[in-house]
Amino acid sequence: MNCYPAPSPLSCRISTAAMANVWDDLDLLLDSPSSLTVTSTTRGTIKEKAGFKAAEDVVALRKAIEGIGTTEKTLVEVLTGRSISQRQLICKAYQEAANRTLVDDLKGDTHGDFEDLLVALVTPPPLFDCHEVIRAIKGPGTTEETLTEIFASRSNKQIKALSDAYLAETGRLMTHDLKSEVSGDYATTLLILAEGKRDESTNVDPAKAKADAKALYEAGEKKWGTDESKFIDILCHRSVPQLRQTLVEYKALSNKTLQESIEREMSGNLEDLLVAIVKCVKSVPAYLAERLFKSTKGVGTTESVLTRIMVGRSEMDMLDIRAEFKKLFGCSLYSTIKSETAGSYGQALLKLCGEDD
Secondary structure, eight states, rough: BBOOOOOOOOOOOOOOHHHHHHHHOOGGGSSSSSSSTOOOTTTTTTOOOHHHHOHHHHHHHHHHHHHHHOHHHHHHHHHSOOOOOHHHHHHHHHHHHHSOOOOHHHHHHHHHHHHHHHHHHHOOHHHHHHHOOOOOOOSSSHHHHHHHHHHHOHHHHHHHHHHHHHHHHHHOHHHHHTTTOOOOHHHHHHHHHHTOOOOOOOOOOOOHHHHHHHHHHHHHTTTTSSOOOOOOHHHHHHHHHHHHHHHHHHHHSSSOOOHHHHHHOOOOOHHHHHHHHHHHOOOOOHHHHHHHHHHHHSSSSSSSHHHHHHHHHHTTHHHHHHHHHHHSSOOOOOHHHHHHHHHHHHHHHHHHHOSSS
């Protein structure tokens, strides 16, 4: 973790009203698209480069890496200016030309957060997620915050691709390794999500939504103690459209949001994970915008979170994340990154962010 100058107190303010509104206002929820069910590149900031020629980019990258000193500006311009698929073609052409992998050369010539970001850019997304999961569970202790973010915000398709990459990389089942690292109801919830089997039906059963809302109310607010298993079952298995209807029914029944009830009834990692699921059912971009803000506030900056989200979402929904960030915190993501990061690492993040809002 690096410490960069803290932003001016006036540069970013948490809007309590906006924060409450984005998580509590369910009026538009049923008709809005979800990143968990709709895969699109139209809301990304990184697009395919017209007239792309992998061989030309390889020449530029080799010159930047192999000369005296490393031309970091070239690395940033090339690798943040190409789509994920184009970067994979560059990696292939680079290995054929240099007889070395681009990843190895980047690791040899750059360091720290900048190296991590460049390596993330040239790593296929499922493999990058795989490496993040491995990093979260290896060594003493487990970084539950990372596991919560990844498994709450990824679609079935992304989780299955991650699981396949994990098996290819380690020779072991991801669920097997997770089981040995987490415990209790948190483990139960995480392992269900890690199977990537959430119902993907687009049909909504209003009667079932009412029944689920009633079951959740009776398992939590209306009960002495909490039946966590009911929350886990419903939140991990129902489709996103079905859960959105359930959230509406729950508020009508209890006069509270389900998130508020979870925060009242639970604690620790399980609370964090169930709240993250509810937030992602409502809006993955808003959830990730909140994660980005929390990674930059306070003393120092959590670069691993910044890198993971900025690289991972740059081609998917970064425009929506930027919009939610501005709505929630009253300042732009671009200006926040600019004030909290420095050097080539900061410049690369700004390229992935796109523009100032």
